[in-house]
Amino acid sequence: MFSIKILDSSQELRSKKVQELISDVHACSLNGEAIEIGRLSFKMLMNLLSNTFFSMDLVESVGEIDEYKDMVVNLAKAIATPNLGDVFPLLKIFDLHGIRWTSKTYIPMLFGIFNGHIEKRLKLREEENYIAKSKKDVLEELLNISQENGHKMDKEKIKHLFLDLIIAGIDTSSYVVERAMTELLHNPDIMLKAKMELEQTNGIGNPVEESQIENLPYLEAIIKETLRKYPPAPFLLPRKAKETVEIHGYIIPKGAQVIINEWAIGRNPKIWDDPNLFLPERFLGSNIDYVKGHDCNFTPFGGGRRICPGMKLATRMLHLMLGSMVNSFNWRLENDIKPEDMDLDQELRAIAVRVN
């Protein structure tokens, strides 16, 4: 299999995309328009991943994102929906949750898009002097592997891999950006602390660079606290017990499906003080981390062999996007709603004003 490390490269490209995000927000701020944070971050992540995969933007304007959002969000929901048919196989024929319908509708659309890019690239690769202008992206890497060993990788596998990465990567990350911004607008003192840290490290109004991430512990604490309170994959991936085991007096029989409720762990008052409050400080100076997936109280990216392969890319992106949005603009809620009157479950619409 190709190395997932290629997902973590392309630092320059990410910086460019963050600059575009800031320009998008700035354009809205000039007109005093309210921004739908979820749509904005979705567009940004879609293009970031499509550039990492194919060296191009899939979405040209925010107005264009609905089609993609429908496909990605519905497929992500279908994958995450617990399926009664898995427990009672006889029910499978009824497609009770519409999972088969969603997959049949949207997967061919995404495959059509990926096929277009694969065929176009294969034609380009046939041109003379192609090596000199070849692209450094995931598609190129996969086609090289396929050329060397068609059994390891072929067009079908490439298509399916892109589907997995897009479905797993976009909605999760954009949900975290939206939830974090919601909490920051709801808690102006936390927003202020984040701004002060960013101003000191980065200067007023500048987008965040990857080299600065490790000097932004408070921003990191905000991201961890968002992942604790709002894990985007609340049940992780299902597991199956290989052997019968006993854990804390509970017998888990061989073959049983095990679902881990990350959301409930994150809200458990026996583990976290005031679990329903948003308190990034709880992570400052603490060594609780998700990187290895060893800390069973906090595994928003899962753990073991199935740990999220996009974790490093996702956390870098979250720092860049969130840090740049906070440092470059002052934010207020649409219709002058007060932070304390905010409905945290609503989609976030906010107005930005450029700080320099």
Ligand code: HEM
């Ligand atoms: C905040 C963002 C993200 C979160 C919280 C997240 C979380 C997760 C979780 C919990 C799992 C299941 C792991 C387990 O059960 O042990 C997972 C799997 C996966 N993630 Fe992520 N993810 C994020 C972003 C991304 C990104 C950006 C990508 C790729 C571009 C990605 C690609 C994948 C893939 C392909 C899998 C399936 C791995 C497998 O089947 O073994 N994720 N993710």
